[in-house]
Amino acid sequence: MKDQGMKSIQKNNFSETFHLFFQHDRVSKQVISDNLGHSLPTITSNLKKLLDRNLIVKDGEFTTKKTGRPAQAYKLNNNAFISLGMAIFGDYILLVALNTRGELFAECKSNIVFKNIDNYYYKISQVVKSFIIQENIDENCITGLGIGIQGLVSQNQKNIIYSQILPMQGVTTDVLQRYLSFPVTFLHDADAVALAEERISTHREDAIYLSIGPHLGTAMMVDGKIYNGSRGRSGTMEHITIAMNDKRPCYCGRYNCIETYIAINALLSDGEETLSQFFNLVYQGDEPTLQRWHQYLDNVSEAIMNLHMFVDSPIVLAGELSMYLRPYDIDYLENRISKISVFPKENPYLSIGKAHNHPVAVGAALPFVKKFIENI
Ligand SMILES: [Zn+2]
Missing domain, CATH: 3.30.420.40 (ATPase, nucleotide binding domain)
Structure with a gap:
């Protein structure tokens, strides 16, 4: 038992040392000692293990403030895996x-x-x-x-x-x-x-992600993890239906799913129109295109209001559409939502996604x- 306890401490120290390399570009023995409080023999042994496993590499020297002497610097091996x-x-x-x-x-x-x-x-x-x-x-x-x-x-x-x-x-x-x-x-x-967004987000909180591409995808993050439920179907809010004055068929076989109002396919006219052409006209203030855009945002507001009633978490508008959204559009959505919401005026809970690269x-x-x- 005693041996096992010791092994577990050693493993923990090793793991802590490795994780420290994700918080610092360059690390010396002094940096490890200051941050983790490990003894010098422990630090030396763990650095050797990390070097042997090719998880870190030597990176020249730097001068520590404490001793004034140059010290060996190490950094994470970015190609370790x-x-x-x-x-x-x-x-x-x-x-x-x-x-x-x-x-x-x-x-x-x-x-x-x-x-x-x-x-x-x-x-x-x-x-x-x-x-x-x-x-x-x-x-x-x-x-x-x-x-x-x-x-x-x-x-x-x-x-x-x-x-x-x-x-x-x-x-x-x-x-x-x-x-x-x-x-x-x-x-x-x-x-x-949602995982790509969460990685670059400065907040770590529960959130709903609307990934708006040619189709709509939705996901829910709870306690830092995607919430899928035991059968993998939770969080698929794109097929919740909303009551509107028209009847739109969805690929799932039902009508008026949120997908049919929010997906980019619902925004662009059939055929050749691209998202960048559409937004060029929006930015130029082309009246008929602006009307279409505002009608679309009204539909998005309706969907968001429904989702927010169900889960009171921040909502991130991500996916391909997010590249074109401006703070003005978020203001428009928030104004519209506050008009149709059953709750008194709330703090803003919408944001634009930032993960634009694949x-x-x-x-x-x-x-x-x-x-x-x-x-x-
Ligand atoms: Zn559907």
């Missing part, structure tokens, strides 16, 4: 690589048209392998590949339990795992966006980064 993320769309896939700190350092887009057949998954696996070679990534350092899916996934992240936009229901990670040597997981794309693929990779760090 690499996590891969992917987002699957109808006519292309996006692939990203994150370093030890969870920062994106490589990406690629490959035009492969989705088809739920073995050959499609084989082609994807070959793109992943080429990407690894092209980016000089050591395959032994890869923690895993997370794939953002426009659908719901099982709790063990191995099965797709609902997927209508791309027909992937019933697909398991085996379709790719058979070709790859590292773990493969699935993640609901809206959950991935949030689905990045968010799908982040659980691997987190898990690896936590396990050391």
Whole structure:
């Protein structure tokens, strides 16, 4: 028992030392001593272990204020482990690589048209392998590949339990795992966006994330974790229906789901119009386009008011649309919500998402980064 207790303290000290490298760009023995209070032999032993495992590297010297003498500096090895993320769309896939700190350092887009057949998954696996070679990534350092899916996934992240936009229901990670040597997981794309947003957010609080792309994805973060419930369906608020004066069919088979009012597909006119063309007209003050935009924001207000009645948490407007939103639009939404809300005027609870760089693929990779760090 005594030995086990000692081992646990040693492990804890080792882990604390490693985690300290995420808070400081450069670390010396003095920095470890000041922050963690470890003895010199413990510090020396842990630094040696971290160097042997290639988790840190030497980084020149710096002068400590206390002794005035130059001291060996160490820093995190940003390439100690690499996590891969992917987002699957109808006519292309996006692939990203994150370093030890969870920062994106490589990406690629490959035009492969989705088809739920073995050959499609084989082609994807070959793109992943080429990407690894092209980016000089050591395959032994890869923690895993997370794939953002426009659908719901099982709790063990191995099965797709609902997927209508791309027909992937019933697909398991085996379709790719058979070709790859590292773990493969699935993640609901809206959950991935929420993780990508949470990573760069300065707040750490419960929140609802509306990921507004061609389709709407929604996710709920509770106590720093995505809340999916025991069967993986919680937080999918896009299919809550709202009572409006029209009747809009949703891909789920029902009518007037929030999806049909908030998704970008509901904003743009059918055919060729792009989001940037639409917003160019909005910014120029084109009257008919402004009317459409305000009608859209009124619908968004209706949806947000309903969600807020259900969960009183901040709401983040994320996804592709967030790149175009201005503080003016948030003011417009807040004014509109205060008019239709049953509650007295509240403190603002809306914000614009900031994760604009491939949030689905990045968010799908982040659980691997987190898990690896936590396990050391
Ligand atoms: Zn629906």
